[in-house]
């Protein structure tokens with residue numbers, strides 16, 4: 001049996017999760033279970049895969065299992081942008097059809113999420129707010145010009161917003177210019193993910209706090225998933241385990257575990273809102289990707305996200321000292337933008353782990369006989385996880401479609417990483433170099 005070494009171990013301080021009421025007691029994996037399909041990982045990818053399997057086979061027994069509570073992993077602790085435009089690196093792809101396929105897939109994910117939110121009344125601050133891509137100094141402005149060229153090439157709509165107009169929305173004159181693109185949606189990720197988990201079809205059984213620590217195949221060709229107090233036997237296994245896919249022995253030397261971090265404030269008062277002139281419900285990502293993301297939620301909390309760490313042992317790679325230093329860096333970024341809010345403290349600082357690859361290629365497909373995986377979304381997994389999970393289920397049941405062809409044509413094999421210690425050294429140096437170069441945008 002493949003024994004997993006590292007299990008998810010996210011910190012207990014995620015603001016999004018803390019803002020929700022306590023969930024009901026979880027159901028855990030107990031005893032010997034047989035399933036027609038098992039899905040490991042209840043983030044965007046796994047939830048979407050399990051739902052789609054149930055749509056195909058309403059009579060099948062589908063088990064969706066997660067090591068933690070639903071919404072405790074990266075899907076519930078991100079910045080809550082559901083993006084339509086692909087990542088900067090994907091936007092630079094030379095083939096326009098590749099980019100149009102990515103756009104189409106992301107937009108289909110947004111439509112699916114919107115449909116589910118409306119059908120099941122999921123309260124998650126879902127908002128068609130669009131997104132600002134903001135520049136502070138010369139470096140950011142150069143990135144913005146480049147971004148503008150990419151949008152022109154694609155024929156995508158956008159609006160250039162200058163400092164004064166930005167100030168009227170963001171309540172800060174920190175940014176010299178931004179490009180506003182209308183297709184992005186914002187949400188409260190923990191609320192959305194919990195809502196998706198609670199509205200799954202009846203034949204999906206959710207098992208939480210049930211880490212799978214071993215995987216093997218029996219003589220009949222079934223997969224055996226070993227838990228602490230039980231085992232699942234299934235002919236078909238879908239992995240929505242993002243970076244933890246490595247722990248099952250797959251893509252081991254191809255995925256890179258990266259953590260990024262966020263801090264937020266309590267909801268601002270009416271007086272604080274008018275003191276800054278800030279409006280509620282917007283999101284800004286940095287023109288230079290190593291810069292700072294800022295969000296204002298519908299319930300008026302300000303969020304700062306920056307800092308990347310290479311985390312070979314996931315959450316436990318980051319010590320308390322490092323976490324405190326990150327919080328101080330967040331504070332610096334906050335005060336640079338909102339000196340008038342120096343009396344407003346952060347209430348939560350948290351991190352989350354996701355997968356990137358050196359060639360920015362996403363993996364999607366059958367990874368071993370009867371095992372299907374969507375892994376490596378390069379840090380923009382809300383839309384990607386949703387669509388790739390759904391299409392992974394289609395692939396597993398043999399339901400072909402134009403979208404399945406599209407996702408297969410835009411995904412591939414993440415490139416091989418050099419061995420340690422060169423890998424860690426290289427990634428750390430690159431992250432530090434990017435942070436230093438981008439210091440004006442932080």
Ligand SMILES: Cc1cc2nc3c(=O)[nH]c(=O)nc-3n(C[C@H](O)[C@H](O)[C@H](O)COP(=O)(O)OP(=O)(O)OC[C@H]3O[C@@H](n4cnc5c(N)ncnc54)[C@H](O)[C@@H]3O)c2cc1C
Pocket residue numbers: 004007008040041042043044045046065066067068072073074075076077078079080081082083210211212213240241242243244247259260261262305351352353354374377378379380381382383384385
């Ligand atoms: C601070 C931060 C901000 C971000 N901002 C954004 C954003 O604004 N927009 C965006 O699109 N993306 C953002 N991301 C990235 C995004 O969160 C991820 O890309 C996305 O959540 C990946 O979804 P997933 O379903 O593939 O994997 P995950 O959400 O990582 O889900 C994997 C699940 O597998 C479970 N699991 C793993 N191993 C096991 C095991 N052995 N047994 C059982 N269960 C297991 C985990 O507990 C986890 O719940 C951000 C990430 C962070 C950390």
